[in-house]
Amino acid sequence: MAIAKEESGIGANHALLELRDLSVDFETEQGTARVVDRLSYRIDRDETVGIVGESGCGKSVTARAVMGLVESPGRIASGQILYRHGDEVIDIAKLDPKGRQIRELRGNAISMIFQEPMTSLNPVFSIGDQIAEAILLHQSITRRDAAEKAVEMLDAVGIPLPRERARDFPHHLSGGMRQRAMIAMAMSCNPSLLIADEPTTALDVTIQAQVLDLMNKLRAEFQAAIMFITHDLGVIATMADQIRVMYLGRVVESGPVSTVFRQPLHPYTQGMMQSIPSLRGARKRRLQSIAGNVPSPLEVGPGCGFASRCPHVMDVCRKAKPALVSEGGVQSVACFQHHTHTEEASHAG
Amino acid sequence: MDFLKRFSRDKVGLFFGIVLVLIYLIALTAHWITPYDPLQTDLRKVFQPPSWEHWLGTDQFGRDMLSRVILATQITARVTGLAILFAVITGVPIGMFVGFVGGWLDGLVMRITDMLLIFPIIMLAIVLVVIIGPTENGVIFALGISQMPQFIRVARGVTLSVKEELYIEAAVAVGASREYILRRHVWPNISAPIIVQASLTLPVFVLNASALSYLGLGVQPPTPEWGQMLNESVAFIFNAPYLMIGPTIALFLFTLAANLVGDALQETINPKLKKRK
Amino acid sequence: MQAEEVLLDVADLRKLFPIRKGLLQRVVAEVKAVDGIDLRIHTGETLGLVGESGCGKTTTGRTILRLLTPTEGKVTLRLPSEDGTTAAHEIDLAQAGPRELKTLRQKMQIIFQDPYSSLDPRMTVSQIVGEPLKVQGIAHGQERADRVADLLQSVGLEPTSMTRYPHEFSGGQRQRIGIARALALNPKLIVADEPVSALDVSVQAQVLNLLQDLQARLGLTYLFISHDMAVIRHICDRVAVMYLGKIVELAETDELFGNPRHPYTEALMSAVPVADPGHVSRRILLEGDVPSPVSPPSGCHFHPRCRFATDICKSEVPTLRTLNGNHAVRCHHAEKLTLQGVESE
Numbered sequence: 004m005a006i007a008k009e010e011s012g013i014g015a016n017h018a019l020l021e022l023r024d025l026s027v028d029f030e031t032e033q034g035t036a037r038v039v040d041r042l043s044y045r046i047d048r049d050e051t052v053g054i055v056g057e058s059g060c061g062k063s064v065t066a067r068a069v070m071g072l073v074e075s076p077g078r079i080a081s082g083q084i085l086y087r088h089g090d091e092v093i094d095i096a097k098l099d100p101k102g103r104q105i106r107e108l109r110g111n112a113i114s115m116i117f118q119e120p121m122t123s124l125n126p127v128f129s130i131g132d133q134i135a136e137a138i139l140l141h142q143s144i145t146r147r148d149a150a151e152k153a154v155e156m157l158d159a160v161g162i163p164l165p166r167e168r169a170r171d172f173p174h175h176l177s178g179g180m181r182q183r184a185m186i187a188m189a190m191s192c193n194p195s196l197l198i199a200d201e202p203t204t205a206l207d208v209t210i211q212a213q214v215l216d217l218m219n220k221l222r223a224e225f226q227a228a229i230m231f232i233t234h235d236l237g238v239i240a241t242m243a244d245q246i247r248v249m250y251l252g253r254v255v256e257s258g259p260v261s262t263v264f265r266q267p268l269h270p271y272t273q274g275m276m277q278s279i280p281s282l283r284g285a286r287k288r289r290l291q292s293i294a295g296n297v298p299s300p301l302e303v304g305p306g307c308g309f310a311s312r313c314p315h316v317m318d319v320c321r322k323a324k325p326a327l328v329s330e331g332g333v334q335s336v337a338c339f340q341h342h343t344h345t346e347e348a349s350h351a352g
Numbered sequence: 353m354d355f356l357k358r359f360s361r362d363k364v365g366l367f368f369g370i371v372l373v374l375i376y377l378i379a380l381t382a383h384w385i386t387p388y389d390p391l392q393t394d395l396r397k398v399f400q401p402p403s404w405e406h407w408l409g410t411d412q413f414g415r416d417m418l419s420r421v422i423l424a425t426q427i428t429a430r431v432t433g434l435a436i437l438f439a440v441i442t443g444v445p446i447g448m449f450v451g452f453v454g455g456w457l458d459g460l461v462m463r464i465t466d467m468l469l470i471f472p473i474i475m476l477a478i479v480l481v482v483i484i485g486p487t488e489n490g491v492i493f494a495l496g497i498s499q500m501p502q503f504i505r506v507a508r509g510v511t512l513s514v515k516e517e518l519y520i521e522a523a524v525a526v527g528a529s530r531e532y533i534l535r536r537h538v539w540p541n542i543s544a545p546i547i548v549q550a551s552l553t554l555p556v557f558v559l560n561a562s563a564l565s566y567l568g569l570g571v572q573p574p575t576p577e578w579g580q581m582l583n584e585s586v587a588f589i590f591n592a593p594y595l596m597i598g599p600t601i602a603l604f605l606f607t608l609a610a611n612l613v614g615d616a617l618q619e620t621i622n623p624k625l626k627k628r629k
Numbered sequence: 630m631q632a633e634e635v636l637l638d639v640a641d642l643r644k645l646f647p648i649r650k651g652l653l654q655r656v657v658a659e660v661k662a663v664d665g666i667d668l669r670i671h672t673g674e675t676l677g678l679v680g681e682s683g684c685g686k687t688t689t690g691r692t693i694l695r696l697l698t699p700t701e702g703k704v705t706l707r708l709p710s711e712d713g714t715t716a717a718h719e720i721d722l723a724q725a726g727p728r729e730l731k732t733l734r735q736k737m738q739i740i741f742q743d744p745y746s747s748l749d750p751r752m753t754v755s756q757i758v759g760e761p762l763k764v765q766g767i768a769h770g771q772e773r774a775d776r777v778a779d780l781l782q783s784v785g786l787e788p789t790s791m792t793r794y795p796h797e798f799s800g801g802q803r804q805r806i807g808i809a810r811a812l813a814l815n816p817k818l819i820v821a822d823e824p825v826s827a828l829d830v831s832v833q834a835q836v837l838n839l840l841q842d843l844q845a846r847l848g849l850t851y852l853f854i855s856h857d858m859a860v861i862r863h864i865c866d867r868v869a870v871m872y873l874g875k876i877v878e879l880a881e882t883d884e885l886f887g888n889p890r891h892p893y894t895e896a897l898m899s900a901v902p903v904a905d906p907g908h909v910s911r912r913i914l915l916e917g918d919v920p921s922p923v924s925p926p927s928g929c930h931f932h933p934r935c936r937f938a939t940d941i942c943k944s945e946v947p948t949l950r951t952l953n954g955n956h957a958v959r960c961h962h963a964e965k966l967t968l969q970g971v972e973s974e
Contacts, residue, residue, distance in 0.1 A: 213902035237902030278834035280863030292834035
């Protein structure tokens with residue numbers, strides 16, 4: 004059995020990142036808010052995992068935790084972030100966030116792109132310089148080679164006239180071009196994990212299509228795993244292999260995108276899918292909406308976080324948290340409609 | 353309520369807040385708490401060093417220095433208070449108006465305030481006092497005018513940022529007039545920064561009021577004023593150095609307390625400033 | 630849709646923003662935010678205005694409401710007489726003076742995108758929703774309080790929220806407060822400027838449903854501005870697509886989505902990611918970015934990004950032509966192109 008357990012975790016050959024019971028707390032004036040609540044999931048090599056959920060579900064905080072960027076008033080309360088770096092397995096949760104080890108990983112093995120590239124690009128340096136700087140930080144090559152590599156990267160992300168654009172400053176570029184430059188910077192050190200936090204949310208739809216197309220191409224070329232965070236189910240469907248639906252700091256449903264979209268099991272996933280107007284469905288009908296609002300993490304009781312909004316709520320839902328349990332192989336769901344496993348039981352076992 | 357709670361967390365601010373309140377209590381009750389008549393000369397008692405009878409001694413006319421310092425506290429509190437009031441009453445409406453209307457009027461007013469701010473307060477105040485005359489009202493007016501541009505700027509700045517809020521556009525969309533929007537939406541946002549600006553102006557005014565009267569351009573004798581008392585005491589610095597003690601301490605305490613309370617207020621209203629320290 | 634009665638007629642509307650530079654603030658260039666728009670909005674319908682950022686859709690909405698003064702053009706609001714016997718009353722909003730405008734504001738309102746900036750944080754909900762009544766001097770005291778309570782109820786909020794402040798509410802609830810304020814004066818026309826774009830998907834559906842319910846109950850007419858093709862398709866009866874200050878296509882929703890005639894509309898639709906992993910995407914990727922509205926390309930503004938562009942597109946500005954029935958399109962080659970629409974399920 005021990006072997007089987009290893010196979011499912013970071014020990015498996017293709018595994019790259021595994022979160023184990025990760026919890027992140029935020030201290031607020033009203034008390035401690037658990038923003039990420041005993042989160043466990045795995046990302047394999049070359050795999051794109053879409054993390055979907057609404058604002059406040061903890062998806063961005065998880066990403067920051069993986070980057071070792073959880074800042075006060077937030078802190079990692081418990082759990083492990085296991086990352087396979089070469090032959091060794093590193094627990095990022097245990098690293099000093101300002102230490103040498105995490106800095107070596109950050110921007111090198113794991114890199115990140117953000118929703119608004121303007122805030123992550125330095126306005127006083129040209130984009131070519133910034134990309135070269137990122138390369139020099141992790142590779143021992145000459146400045147001239149780094150500058151050349153920067154131009155290559157700009158070319159690779161489809162920026163026309165890369166040599167000229169490399170001399171441009173961030174404010175010279177349009178939103179779409181800026182995001183491309185950001186991607187060039189993120190990919191410049193050949194990361195094995197790219198974290199994309201709502202990378203196209205601020206872009207217009209035609210530009211979004213360009214950037215998504217680019218990311219799909221690069222994914223094949225660079226063979227990086229992508230943790231793709233978004234609130235847009237359409238983007239997930241086009242980009243991801245695997246989906247993790249998050250609600251109030253927990254994964255409520257996970258599985259291959261094709262399976263989950265065809266047959267969502269969790270009432271929250273179902274509600275979300277029915278509540279988006281589609282380009283092809285019937286028009287003017289009433290949309291299925293999820294009643295109420297996302298409760299504050301401070302108000303979460305002992306039961307399932309979705310109980311207050313769930314159309315199928317049962318007594319048990321208010322008393323215990325359902326565990327994320329596999330339903331017929333690839334798909335897992337945390338809902339008492341489908342099983343009776345509680346969080347506590349699964350931890351005791 | 354929340355504001356007071358946050359303010360009281362700053363211990364230094366709280367302590368000097370109490371000092372400031374005490375200073376104003378002394379100023380308010382000056383006529384009752386002075387041990388002697390501050391204006392009563394008594395040639396039998398000239399140049400007495402500090403004693404149980406006269407804590408701060410007596411001056412060249414035999415007047416009780418403690419009583420004079422206490423009365424001067426009232427004068428300073430009144431002059432600076434009214435000068436701030438003047439600057440607020442004139443500066444804030446101008447700032448709100450030009451900030452809201454914008455255009456060439458805004459440009460013009462801002463250029464004028466820029467020009468006024470080039471001069472040190474004291475220079476501007478001297479010129480104004482010379483024109484108006486060295487009276488209490490003259491000092492109030494001169495100080496008030498010299499700092500009015502600051503209040504115009506603060507009020508304008510707040511107005512400019514509030515103007516961008518969508519709720520202003522919503523008010524326009526329901527037919528609200530300019531006056532209504534300024535009163536109902538802009539004004540409530542202005543009070544806090546204006547209070548901070550006023551509290552930061554207070555120590556500046558205290559010092560400058562004293563400086564003016566030191567130069568003989570302030571309140572005229574026999575009414576006591578700290579600066580004027582210091583000026584007089586200079587002549588007797590070797591015979592009666594104790595004459596300087598009272599006005600110096602009073603001036604120091606008032607300025608220090610006002611400064612620290614101003615800082616504390618600013619931090620309370622704008623907590624981000626504190627973290628940067 | 631009800632009888633085709635025109636409520637609002639927009640004719641050749643233009644809004645230019647001067648760009649000033651230097652000490653003397655000389656005008657060095659102009660942003661043609663709205664560059665000659667013609668629109669008719671019928672009573673009771675929802676007209677969608679869709680396009681990417683910088684296309685002028687928001688400015689169009691603001692200018693129609695006279696929150697911005699139009700540079701040129703006519704905006705006629707047609708108000709039927711109260712008893713229905715006499716002829717309708719027509720007013721040119723673009724020319725209305727301050728007094729007339731204040732009265733007219735009762736007839737048209739706006740819902741904003743940002744549910745945070747659009748509510749004054751220092752006012753209670755009852756003050757916010759009651760503000761239109763107060764400003765217009767319509768109801769006072771208890772009467773106003775009752776009306777506010779009714780309005781809150783109609784947008785699905787508890788009357789107990791009246792004494793609370795905006796920061797105590799979530800984004801979706803705040804948007805409801807904004808809608809209640811817009812309804813306070815019983816308007817005929819509501820310009821909804823990206824009303825659900827800032828909301829989470831589950832809440833977005835609630836607000837869209839609410840807008841539809843209110844329209845059915847109160848007979849409202851919407852000008853619905855959005856960048857989201859799916860939302861536009863869901864809620865609108867007719868849709869106008871904007872590009873660089875001009876309308877490039879206007880048609881009934883099913884017609885527009887099923888049978889687009891402008892290459893830009895086609896690209897816009899195909900760019901929307903479909904929430905169906907099985908969907909085989911035949912995406913048409915547009916090259917480059919939207920050009921600056923300060924110096925739009927010659928001829929057809931879309932030609933540098935258009936895969937069908939020919940010489941005529943570079944030199945001649947196409948007009949908005951009506952093809953069959955009510956389908957208007959601004960393209961030289963509209964008749965010849967076979968474009969790919971969205972097949973309805």
